Amino acid sequence: LADVVGADGVVTDGDELAHFGSDRCRGGWPVDPAMIVFARSASHVQGVVRACAAHGVAIVPSGGRTGLSGAATATQGEVVLSLQRMGRVLDIDEVARTLRCEAGTIVQTVQETAASVGLLYPVAFAAQGSAVVGGTIATNAGGLRVVRYGHTRDWVMGLSVVLASGELVELGGQLFKNNTGYDLRQLFIGSEGTLGVIVEATLRLCEPPRGTVSALCAVPDDSTVLAVFTRARRHGLTLQAFECFDRRCLEHVQEHRGRERIGPFSAPSPQHALIEVEVTGYGPDAEDHARDELTTCLASAQDAGEITDAVIAATRQQSVQLWSLREDITESLHRYTPFKSDVALPLARVTAFLEAFRARVAEALPDIETVVFGHVGDGNLHLNILRPEAMELDEFVRRCAGFADEMYAMVRAHGGSISAEHGIGLLKRPYLHYSRSPEEIAMMRAVKRAIDPDGLFNPGKIFEP
Ligand code: 2HG
Ligand code: ZN
Numbered sequence: 001l002a003d004v005v006g007a008d009g010v011v012t013d014g015d016e017l018a019h020f021g022s023d024r025c026r027g028g029w030p031v032d033p034a035m036i037v038f039a040r041s042a043s044h045v046q047g048v049v050r051a052c053a054a055h056g057v058a059i060v061p062s063g064g065r066t067g068l069s070g071a072a073t074a075t076q077g078e079v080v081l082s083l084q085r086m087g088r089v090l091d092i093d094e095v096a097r098t099l100r101c102e103a104g105t106i107v108q109t110v111q112e113t114a115a116s117v118g119l120l121y122p123v124a125f126a127a128q129g130s131a132v133v134g135g136t137i138a139t140n141a142g143g144l145r146v147v148r149y150g151h152t153r154d155w156v157m158g159l160s161v162v163l164a165s166g167e168l169v170e171l172g173g174q175l176f177k178n179n180t181g182y183d184l185r186q187l188f189i190g191s192e193g194t195l196g197v198i199v200e201a202t203l204r205l206c207e208p209p210r211g212t213v214s215a216l217c218a219v220p221d222d223s224t225v226l227a228v229f230t231r232a233r234r235h236g237l238t239l240q241a242f243e244c245f246d247r248r249c250l251e252h253v254q255e256h257r258g259r260e261r262i263g264p265f266s267a268p269s270p271q272h273a274l275i276e277v278e279v280t281g282y283g284p285d286a287e288d289h290a291r292d293e294l295t296t297c298l299a300s301a302q303d304a305g306e307i308t309d310a311v312i313a314a315t316r317q318q319s320v321q322l323w324s325l326r327e328d329i330t331e332s333l334h335r336y337t338p339f340k341s342d343v344a345l346p347l348a349r350v351t352a353f354l355e356a357f358r359a360r361v362a363e364a365l366p367d368i369e370t371v372v373f374g375h376v377g378d379g380n381l382h383l384n385i386l387r388p389e390a391m392e393l394d395e396f397v398r399r400c401a402g403f404a405d406e407m408y409a410m411v412r413a414h415g416g417s418i419s420a421e422h423g424i425g426l427l428k429r430p431y432l433h434y435s436r437s438p439e440e441i442a443m444m445r446a447v448k449r450a451i452d453p454d455g456l457f458n459p460g461k462i463f464e465p
Contacts, residue, residue, distance in 0.1 A: 001035070001037050001048060001051055001079070004037075004044060004047035004048055004051060005037055005038060005040065005044050005047070005048065006040075008038075009037060009038040009039070009040065009044070009085075010035055010036070010037055010038075011035060011036040011037075011038070012034075012035045012036075016036060017031075017033050017035070017036060018031055020033070020036040020062065020065070020080055020082060021036070021073065021074045021080055022065065022070075022072070023062075023065040023066065023067035023068070023069075023070060023071065023072040023425075024065065024066055024067060024127075024334075025067060025068045025069055025073070025340065025425065025426075025427055026070075026337055026393070027397060027426055027427055028394065028397045028398075029070065029073065029075045029426055030075050030076075031073060031074065031075065032074060032075055032076060032077060033060065033074035033077070033078055033079070033080045034057065034074075034077045034078060035079055035080070036062075036079075036080045036082055037079055037080065037082065038082045038084065038085045039081060039082070039083060039085065039086060039199075040086060041086065042086075042162065042199040042200065045081065045083075045162045045197050046162050046166045046167075046168060047166075048079070049081075049162050049163075049164065049166045049197065049456070050166035052079055052456065053164060053165075053166065053454065053456055056454075057077075057078065058076075058078040058079070058455065058456055058457070058458070058459050059078060059079050059080075059081050059197070059457055059458070060072060060073065060074045060078045060079070060080045060081065060458050061081050061083065061134070061138065061193035061197045061198070061457065061458065062080045062081060062082045062084075062193075063082075063083055063084065063103065063104060063131065063133075063135025063136075064084070064106065064127070064130040064131040064132040064135055065135075066127035066131040066135070067135065067422070067423065067425065068340050068342065068422045068427075069139075069192075069340075069342075069419070069422045069423045069424060069425030069427040069428055070425040070426035070427045070461075071138075071139060071192040071193060071423055071425030071426070071458065071461050071462075072135065072193065072425075073426060075426070075460065076459075076460075078458075078459070081197060082104075083102070083103045083104035083132065083134050083135075083197070083198075083199070084104045084132065085104060086102035086104035086105075086199065087101075087102060087104040087105045087106060087109070087132070088102050089101045089102075089105060089109065089110065089113045090200070092113060092114070092117060092205075094117050096174060097119060097204065097205040097206065098157060098202050098203065098204060098205065099113060099114060099121065099202070099203045099205055100158075100200065100201070100202045100203075101133055101200070101201060101203070102133075102199065102200055103132065103133055103134025103135075103137075103197075103198045103199050103201060104132045104133075104134060105132060105133045106128075106130065106131070106132055106133075107121075107123065107125075107128040107129075107131050107132065107133060108128045108129045110133060110203065111124070111128065114205045115208070118208070119205040119206065119207070119208065120206050120207065120208035120209075121155065121203060121205055122145055122148070122149035122155070122206060123136065123141060123145070123149070123151070123152050123155055124143050124145050125141060125142070125144055126144075126327040126328075126329075126330055126331075127330075128143075133201050133203070134197075134198040134199070134201065136152050137152055137159065137188070137189055137198055137201055138188070138189075138190070138191060138192055138193050139190065139192060139423045140152050140153050140189050140190035140421070140423070141421060142375065142378070142380065142420065142421030143375075143421070144326075144327075144375065145240055145241055146375060146378045146380070146421070147239055147240075147241060147375065147377040148238070148239060148240045148241070148278070149206075153186065153189045153190065154204075155203050155204045156185065156189055156201060156202070156203060156204070157172055157173065157175075157176075157202045157203065157204050158170065158171065158172035158173035158174065158185065158201065158202035159171045159172060159185050159188055159189075159198055159200070159201050159202075160198070160199050160200035160201075161188055161195075161196040161197065161198055161199065162196055162197045163196045163451065163452075164196065164451070164452045164453070164454060164456045164457065168199070171184045171185035171188065172185040173202055174202065187447060187451075190423065192423050192424065192425060192458060192461050192462055193457055193458040193461065194448060194452065194457050194458045194461055194462055195447070195448065195451045195452055195457060196451065196452070196457060209240065209278040209279060209280075210278075210279045210280070210281075210282070210286060210287075211278075211279035211286065211287045212240055212276050212277065212278055212279060213276070213277050213279065213287065213290050213291045213294055213312065213313065213319075214275065214276045214277075214313045214319040214322050215274075215275050215294055215298060215310055215311065215312040215313065216264060216272060216274050216275075216310065216311050216325065217272060217273040217274075217275065217298060217301070217309070217310045218265045218267075218269030218271075218307060218308045218309040218310070219244070219269065219270070219271040219272060219273050219306070219307055219308070220269070220270060220271070220305070220307075220308055221270055222246075222270075222271055222351060222355070222358070222372070223351040223354075223355070224305075224306050225244045225273055225350075225351075225376055226350060226351060226376065227301075227304075227306045228273050228275075228301050228306050228307060229242050229273070229347075229376065229377055231297060231300065231301050231304075231306065232275060232277075232297055235293065235296075235297040235300075236293075237275075237277045237293060237294060237297060238277060238278040238280050239275065239276070239277060239278075239377060240276040240278050241274065241275070241375075241377070242273065242274075242275055242276075242375070242376060242377030243273070243274040243275075243326050243373070243374070243375055243376065243377070244271060244272060244273055244372075244373060244374060244376040245271075245272050245274070245325070245326055245329060245371075245372075245373035245374075246270065246371055246372045247268050247269060247270050247271070247272075248369065248371045249329050249371045249372075249373045250262070250268075250272065250325060251268075252329065252332045252333055252371065253324075253325055253328045253329055253332045255332070256328065256331065256332030257328065257332075263325065264311045264322070264325075265308075265309045265311075266309070269308065272325075273376075274322065274323070274325070274326050275294070277290055277293075277294050278290070291312060294312060295312060298310045326373070329371075329373055329382075333371070333384055333386060336384075336386035336387050336389075337387045337393060337396070338384040338385060338387070339384070339385040339387070339396070339397070339400035340382065340383075340384055340422070340427070341382070341383040341384070341385070341404070341407065341418075342374075342380065342381075342383075342419055342420050342422040343380070343381050343383065343408075343411050343416055343417065343418060343419070343420055344378070344379050344380050344381075344416050344417040344419075344420035344421075345379045345381065345411070345414055345415065345416040346379060346414070346415045346416065349379075349414040349416065350376065350379055350381070352414060353381075353410065353414040353416065354372065354381070356410055356414075357383065357407065357410060358370075358372075360406065360407075360410065361385070364402075364403045365385065365399060365400075365403055367388065368385055368386065368387075368388060368391075368396075368399070368400075369385075369386045369388070370383060370384065370385045370386070371383075371384050371386065372384075374420075375420075375421075378420070379416075379420075380420035380421060381420075383407070385400050385403075401430075404430075404431060405431070408431045408434040408435075409434060411434065411435075412434045412435065416435075417435045418431050418432070418434050418435045419435070424461070424462045425462070426461060429460075429461070429462065429463060429464070432462070432463060441463060444462070444463065445463065448463075
């Protein structure tokens, strides 16, 4: 492998193996890569794949390792193939509104490059400063603006992928229309590194909004959050984001930041709705107009008892501050090694699910704290069960895994999915059957066999090898 990528591209040192051998998800599995290999080009990737295939050594493709399901983790002596040194934007086409880049390009770099020519790459999430394009495609990352722009899947026009044979194939590209049979590109989106290595991508860009206005609302309970959402849509507001986080999330963020204040409101609120609306009008007063409409809408929500208080950001800086209360949640919970559950529910069932979930988790894990936040406008909740400081990780994982079956059965009973945007990886593998039928799993396995017959790529992720 050193012959392929150069001696400085191979790492076998213990600490680095642990660091690069795993993503941000810790579970009951070992982190045990044979080595980390850094590719600098597609031909490096081809060489590494050919060498590993020849020696029967499995490969874990790896990007920014911000994933939360353990998909980018080596557990059994695999070679971790890092794309982190392939971070160049290759081309931006302002007419077609596309951007081509290497797979290791940081998502924020894509956003900034698009912004430098007045365009937008709209996939946005808290980890965008570390996550890389290839990883977000492999996991079909969602994020904060799915309610307006959809998932990563909706923004990928083309991929260059290295297959198990070492061949480089182009899937899609510059064409907006190409109706020629199976869309193989879509197979690789969300495949979690199990089918091949994404080395390059062509992404779609769009016109940025003319502006945005954000507001944070204090909401009296879980069940009212969606009433505010419905009201905002009925009012005709164009929502860029509609998030929720409960009281404990806010308290954790404030504590993590060393802040005394309980938050922007005079009294703690059980739930919060963070709303971002788009400036849709033209002219110098357009932003004021959007703010006025949001104010009117929130005043009527307050009259109806759906919110008890609200702060509408007057400046960009205030808006950034409000957003940090939401975006810092994951980081502020990290020290509790949370048992993460990213679930999707039909909007009509979110409230009923939350009620049932909160009641059952309080009974089943009475000594353990659970917090709820998420992209509620998409029906996407992030349920985080927090390890008490005094509890060993093994015991914590065992108890959470015991509860997880019940939790995912509940998700299924409410018509939901056990993974909204974080994927399956290792974390959700035992529970895949709650969201996918035996026929679907058999089809997925057949696809895996057809494209990666020897099981070279990311064995054991999504389903058992
Ligand atoms: C977010 O929405 C991310 O902030 C992470 O998807 C969610 O930490 C989580 O559970
Ligand atoms: Zn999320």
